[in-house]
Amino acid sequence: MPDISPETALLLARTQFAFTIGFHIVLAAFTIGLAQFLMLLEGMWLWRRQQVWLSLWRYWSKIFALNVAVGVVTGVVMEFALGTNWSGLASRTGAVLGPMLYMEVLVAFFLEAGFMGVMLFGMGKVRPWVHFMATCIVALGSFFSAFWILAANSWMQTPDGFAIGADGRFRPIDWWAVIFNPSFPWRMAHMVVAALLGTACLVAASGAWHLLRDARHPAARKMFSLGMWMLVVMAPLQIVLGDLHGENTRDHQPIKLAAMEGSWNPPPPGEGEPMRLFALPDMAEQRNHYEVSIPDIGSLYLRHNLSGTIHSLNQYPADERPWVPLVFWSFRLMVGLGLFMATAGIAGLVVRLRGRLWHTRWLHKLMVLMAPAGFIAMLAGWVVTEAGRQPWTVYGLLRTDESASPIAPGLLLGSLVATVIVYLLLFGLGLGFLLRLLAYPPQPDETSAMPEVAQRTGRGEEHSHEEGTMNE
Template sequence: MFEGFDPVLLARIQFAFTVSFHFFFPAFTIGLASFLAVLNGLHLATGRQVYRTLFQYWVKIFAVSFAMGVVSGIVMSYQFGTNWSVFSDRTGPILGPMMAYEVLSAFFLEAGFLGVMLFGLNRVGKGLHMFATLMVAIGTLGSAFWILSVNSWMHTPAGYGVAANGQFVPEDWWAIVFNPSFPYRLAHTVLAAYLTTAFVVGGVGALHLLRDRHNAAARTMFSMALWMATVVAPAQIFMGDAHGLNTLEHQPMKIAAMEGHFETNRDGGMPLTLFGIPDMEAGRMRNAISIPQVGSLILTHSLDGEVRGLDQFPREDWPNVWIVFFTFRIMVGIGFAMLGIGLWSLVRRFRGSIYEDRWLQRAAVAMAPSGFAAVLAGWMTTEVGRQPYTVYGLLRTAESHSPVAASAVGTSLLAFIVVYFVVFGAGIYYILRTMGKAPSVFETGPDPREPIRTAGITPGPAMDVADGAVAGARTGA
């Protein structure tokens, strides 16, 4: 069935498919674990029931997402042995211990305290439950630390030597772990995870506000999520620029592909190409829409700064410019759209009408999945831009593959596609169904009508307060 297919290409498609599924869940759970810790802390500090309600609402979603992330991650690890055994053998002395550190430190921390966080709310003390929630949040960040250190080393290898058998061996663990691109990649990815979670939480809050603008829990999560978007989106744009400058220093060919920069600019600055059609055969950008000199200004902080084009590198080393060029623009476009939503919400917040702007709420619902699209586009930009290497400049992808026939790789790829869509489709359906149920709160703390009165909205029956307590409240998950 797969005769004539390239087994290396099939193996790359298989890994790309499985890692794309996997990437969705950590991108969500990293931010959601921190959000749960904040909710738990606010409940302890203020005593407001709304924060406990939101904690209980989102912790169920976190549990399912975390489980699917673990399962999809295990599947990926098997592929290193089945499809990429040469890569595993060559890089094992360096990457193996780092993956073990992730399991022994971060994953054990997450798994060890997960049960207490999920089921201990009414079974252990509030302080212990808060500690467990914090440990899960720290564990997710720890996992991100080690996994991104491994990935960054593949892009900017450092602190290694080469043994007689061709294996990469450690010489300086500090240089290996904190390799040149790691700090930028870690900050960029964690901020992306926080934005992804913020827009999911904000979209769910907006959905329930469109259905019932008096829902106190929906108002709280909508407000908190938009505060996060307002603060983190500009920080992410700044960090993205810093990451780009680091990439220009260590992977200039990737930057050239991202910018569609085929010819080195020697007479004047490099333009910023907003859109165009990369022509790899001709080595040029067709139908380009660009802004003169702005590309040089961004990358070199000079209007006439020289930026190396793809013509400075062997053609056999070029990545797929089509994929890198367009996925980079998708990521950046979504980032600026997130910034726009954050600024829009800030204006409405200062005007006291953030809960009444139906168009803002509709936009938040539409933007709910935007973080996932951005992290997937960013991952494709990064990983395709590293090609044709698995370890940049040292080990080619074609040399990393196992001696496995195309039929075996293709058959397992089809099996993965079927199983993933059935199993993970069911999990995602459950998550979406849970999100579709409105959170309700029996507020015994400060009067939940107060922000509604401030905005000039008449409280509904479910918000009536008598003798300092809510007389009626909606029930539900």
């Protein structure tokens, strides 16, 4: 085993955690978005009694079950990596972070898992309102899970409500301030909408894929219509939330914002911050190469005027700066995909108003290509969030190198290689099953339990009539 420096060992530990959480966060976000989508589908079925809604619910519930199964495995591995590689963080901040992570397991995960069996296997076996309640509780559980995880992460970004003892350990003194720390409301809203956008893109892409093969398929039409409506509503909302979240970052983590903007030095007196469209940040020379920018426009979205400025990277010591190229380009990838999703939503609305939503093949092909866009944008946003706060785990108070476990570098390298192999195999199998499920549209036999449920509600005759109408 070659000699590995402490700096490289720290990088290995960070790489392992970044790799595991990068896979897990996509699955967790899809769980959040898909749980809300299933609640909508079942609610529409109970309201409208149309076969297509239950057919869609059964179709996407299979995908939900697959996603949860893979997500649980990746989450367990990630927690082991957190516990073994970051004992310094656990020792110093356990009194603050431990209860929030405990609440995520006790209140959110157990709540979600406890009713998931009823949701996935109870259709036709329990009363419709009981089943819908189970679906709602699963959706609520996924939301609570995000609540506690993001509260813990936000506290590490903008710590509040704590005191540091003589032994260097953090202890909570105001749990309200700990949980609802300065960045939590914006991070929570931004993440939940990102999860819904990622789900919307995948749902719209699935509907578009089947419309390209059969423009009259009722389930494909519903999927595509719902996905495009979600884009129309959520993408502009995300832009507003992103602006508010950016203002919070400007006020509480100014060096992260400087890295996002690639701002090494303040602009000349009287000039505003430029909007850098392209640049190659150079950490060694502390400047940008090949910069392409628009003067003063950066101040418009950073300060909401044309002359405001922000903190610059060179105002901080070199050892307190994040890796600027990664933060700079991840931010532009996130914003670019966000604007692209908003544009696609507007294009879909225009096509819908013209009565051509089911037959505009260029839009269908575009949405198929955009299937992963929402989740890629979310991953890019998390890179900005996590890489932008380096070299701190608790911003401004606990450095990353103080948070790592004293593990032999060789063991870190071996565990990283093993983790990569297991994750790629697991994620590859899960993705393969997902694509196989999405390759075929919802079929009538997926609604076999519907007559039984309809009889329980006394709506069997109405349901049969609507089913015949739909098949016509």
